[in-house]
Amino acid sequence: MAEPVRVLVTGAAGQIAYSLLYSIAKGDVFGKDQPIALVLLDIAPMMPVLEGVVMELQDCALPLLREVIPTDKGEVAFKDLDAAILVGSMPRRDGMERKDLLKANVAIFKSQGESLEKYAKKTVKVLVVGNPANTNCLIAAKSAPSIPKENFSCLTRLDHNRASSQVAMRCGISAEFVKNVIIWGNHSSTQYPDVHHCKVNKQGKDVACFDAVKDEAWLKGDFISTVQQRGAAVIKARKLSSAMSAAKAICDHMRDIWTGTQEGNFISMGVYSTGNSYGVPEDLIYSFPVTIKDKTWKIVDGLAINDFSRAKMDATAAELVEERDTAVSFLGV
Numbered sequence: 001m002a003e004p005v006r007v008l009v010t011g012a013a014g015q016i017a018y019s020l021l022y023s024i025a026k027g028d029v030f031g032k033d034q035p036i037a038l039v040l041l042d043i044a045p046m047m048p049v050l051e052g053v054v055m056e057l058q059d060c061a062l063p064l065l066r067e068v069i070p071t072d073k074g075e076v077a078f079k080d081l082d083a084a085i086l087v088g089s090m091p092r093r094d095g096m097e098r099k100d101l102l103k104a105n106v107a108i109f110k111s112q113g114e115s116l117e118k119y120a121k122k123t124v125k126v127l128v129v130g131n132p133a134n135t136n137c138l139i140a141a142k143s144a145p146s147i148p149k150e151n152f153s154c155l156t157r158l159d160h161n162r163a164s165s166q167v168a169m170r171c172g173i174s175a176e177f178v179k180n181v182i183i184w185g186n187h188s189s190t191q192y193p194d195v196h197h198c199k200v201n202k203q204g205k206d207v208a209c210f211d212a213v214k215d216e217a218w219l220k221g222d223f224i225s226t227v228q229q230r231g232a233a234v235i236k237a238r239k240l241s242s243a244m245s246a247a248k249a250i251c252d253h254m255r256d257i258w259t260g261t262q263e264g265n266f267i268s269m270g271v272y273s274t275g276n277s278y279g280v281p282e283d284l285i286y287s288f289p290v291t292i293k294d295k296t297w298k299i300v301d302g303l304a305i306n307d308f309s310r311a312k313m314d315a316t317a318a319e320l321v322e323e324r325d326t327a328v329s330f331l332g333v
Ligand SMILES: NC(=O)C1=CN([C@@H]2O[C@H](COP(=O)(O)OP(=O)(O)OC[C@H]3O[C@@H](n4cnc5c(N)ncnc54)[C@H](O)[C@@H]3O)[C@@H](O)[C@H]2O)C=CC1
Pocket: 010, 011, 012, 013, 014, 015, 016, 017, 041, 042, 043, 046, 087, 088, 089, 090, 091, 092, 108, 128, 129, 130, 131, 133, 155, 156, 158, 159, 187, 241, 242, 243, 246
């Protein structure tokens, strides 16, 4: 059997981690034959809770889980990592925008970027989940200059899954029959869920989403705002932010990095914008449609962009520029 992959989850005593750790430990992400060493980072006051999570992981008696390492120390957490899933940070509450978390959270990602730089393998794949995810990811990447920027990505797969599911429910089919929705831009209420290149498989045939749904007003109106506001709707209902669906999306994202995307399919993730062909400003972490092969993502080029889409892609880019500039002014990076 292969050597264990060493995987860090931060915020390991929190609610997303509680759903995520079991899926990783049972092989949903890195493969059913791949042993795993799980490193669990949280802050010192959460160590007693984390001990309970460790006990539960042990009690799952999972064949692939070779080692569990709970810690509150960066030098232990970030050492020799193959993958880092950075969740740990403050979640928003009802009435807040994700960018309201910038001041509270961005310093965490600067310091964790610095720890990645010091202790992790240069091949480490880093997924940033903590909000505001795109800007935190950019700051982490900038704080780890010897790790390629391409190794960093942020989670917009939850938005992607939400969009696929909305289309599927509207068509009365399962979400597996909807492919190639796109989330452009920021994981925020300015994100642009775009179905112009989306295909719906109806009775074995791929049909353009607009033809399958037959309701352009909905696709250009309520569909977009529902996906943009879905995180806030869950908070309003649960009084806590999405956790089960976030964990599922993290698994989808990291599994696709590890094993690649299917031929003809693309998925959405926040990646480094420098060199993109869509006129998105450079030096942002912006969500694009990507394919993945050999653990390397590539932005899907050449998709036609109409004026409706262009305006929305530009608006979300402008928000990211503003967030980046605010973060840089806080931190001086
Ligand atoms: N990108 C996305 O799609 C999504 C992002 N999120 C974000 O994920 C983050 C975590 O959410 P939850 O698990 O619900 O929050 P939570 O509050 O349940 O758990 C967060 C955990 O992080 C820990 N933590 C705080 N600072 C830390 C640090 N410096 N190092 C290590 N651990 C630290 C806390 O002690 C806590 O155990 C939030 O920022 C939330 O907004 C949530 C859902 C989706």
